[in-house]
Amino acid sequence: MKIVPRSKLIYSFSSQHKPVERVKPRELVLLETEDAFGGQVKNEETSLEEFDWSRVDGATGPVFVEDAELGDTLVAEILDIKVEEKGVIVTVPKNGILGRKRFNPSTKIVGIGSGYVHFDKNVRVKANPMIGTIGVAPESGEIPSSSLGKHGGNMDVKELTAGTKLYLPVFTEGALFAAGDLHAVQADGELCVSSVEVAGEVLLRFSLIKGKKPEWPILETHDWYAFLACGDTLDEAATFATDAAVDAFMRKYEWPFEKAYMFGSLAINLEINQVVDPKKGIRAVMSKDFMSLNSLLI
Ligand code: CA
Numbered sequence: 225m226k227i228v229p230r231s232k233l234i235y236s237f238s239s240q241h242k243p244v245e246r247v248k249p250r251e252l253v254l255l256e257t258e259d260a261f262g263g264q265v266k267n268e269e270t271s272l273e274e275f276d277w278s279r280v281d282g283a284t285g286p287v288f289v290e291d292a293e294l295g296d297t298l299v300a301e302i303l304d305i306k307v308e309e310k311g312v313i314v315t316v317p318k319n320g321i322l323g324r325k326r327f328n329p330s331t332k333i334v335g336i337g338s339g340y341v342h343f344d345k346n347v348r349v350k351a352n353p354m355i356g357t358i359g360v361a362p363e364s365g366e367i368p369s370s371s372l373g374k375h376g377g378n379m380d381v382k383e384l385t386a387g388t389k390l391y392l393p394v395f396t397e398g399a400l401f402a403a404g405d406l407h408a409v410q411a412d413g414e415l416c417v418s419s420v421e422v423a424g425e426v427l428l429r430f431s432l433i434k435g436k437k438p439e440w441p442i443l444e445t446h447d448w449y450a451f452l453a454c455g456d457t458l459d460e461a462a463t464f465a466t467d468a469a470v471d472a473f474m475r476k477y478e479w480p481f482e483k484a485y486m487f488g489s490l491a492i493n494l495e496i497n498q499v500v501d502p503k504k505g506i507r508a509v510m511s512k513d514f515m516s517l518n519s520l521l522i
Pocket of ligand 1: 260356357378379380405
């Protein structure tokens with residue numbers, strides 16, 4: 225097994241980064257990850273003004289996956305996610321879906337244990353550890369790890385948990401994969417701009433699908449596939465997600481556009497990933513009753 229320590233952080237996704245580790249398909253990889261604030265929050269008195277913002281939103285990597293080439297699909301199988309026992313939630317004025325309201329910067333530290341996040345006296349939420357940031361080098365340029373796109377990135381999808389698979393398009397040799405920004409639990413939307421931000425580790429295994437790639441990252445759970453699209457607005461993200469999903473139904477059943485579009489009203493669920501990052505995220509969820517992986521890739 226290869227272990228990548230949490231000192232190996234990148235703050236952008238780019239084909240120019242030097243890999244910190246090389247792995248073969250099927251090899252086990254353990255990424256140790258920092259929390260989204262780079263471990264700078266020590267207690268609830270830590271003020272956001274003291275932050276070194278250049279150390280926020282780091283992802284562990286990049287990892288070079290052997291044999292990955294432009295036009296392939298990198299399959300990241302999430303085998304396990306472990307999180308530490310303390311998580312951090314913050315409010316940041318002007319941020320989050322209610323950023324127009326007047327409110328104070330604040331920091332809350334919560335305990336995580338016995339399968340729960342302990343938010344307040346007698347108020348606990350079942351933990352469901354997930355990966356906020358996960359992706360590969362983009363097609364061109366350098367994209368901050370706080371943002372997101374077709375390469376993945378800061379997607380903040382609550383369903384991206386242990387036992388799922390993520391399919392990412394490969395844009396550069398070796399793919400240059402990185403991940404971090406774990407949340408002990410998050411609801412759809414991530415309304416206040418942060419969730420339960422926590423350090424931890426992710427156990428992964430990669431494989432490749434040669435010569436085919438997804439239009440947007442695809443998440444696979446036990447029951448469904450979803451395109452994870454993003455846009456400058458929720459409307460734009462919803463349009464991109466729907467477009468990709470309707471195209472997939474046209475391929476799957478060899479239907480004309482109109483028929484696949486109609487079927488979309490019956491069988492494609494649009495769900496919100498988050499509404500607070502530089503781009504907004506929507507997933508188009510398709511039951512495995514109707515959709516197969518092969519029709520999702522082009
Ligand atoms: Ca995030």
